[in-house]
Amino acid sequence: MNAAATPLHTVCPHCGTTNRLTAGSLGSAPDCGRCHRPLFTGAPVALDEAGFRKTIQKSDLPVLVDFWAPWCGPCRAMAPQYEAAARELEPTVRLVKLDTESAPALAAQHNIRSIPTLALFVGGREVARQAGAMGAADIVRWTRAHLPH
């Protein structure tokens, strides 16, 4: 089996269905097998607690998480930077956002002490974390530096 045919699973940001893709099909704007909407929209996906757990556990693609909250000024300031980073990093990386105010147990479980905090998950495991707001170029550079090679 060549690398382009390696099966990859990713969770649909619209309906939550786990889709099986191949690395070779990632670049051709794949649609969800159930709801037929694009699996990658070039924008971060806002997840609730259940969606977060599923996306982290079922995704073969690296998942970058922005732990944020609506009352946090630096978080809101970083949002457009994070959106710009999503356009750069997808579909190699899935970018998601988790509102820590609506999922405090999850934030506590992941030991989120300050926001914004970015965390990169690969194969369901956190491999890197960075607290504090970053610009789009720094988010992209930091993420790529921690991706498996």
Ligand SMILES: [Zn+2]
């Ligand atoms: Zn779907």
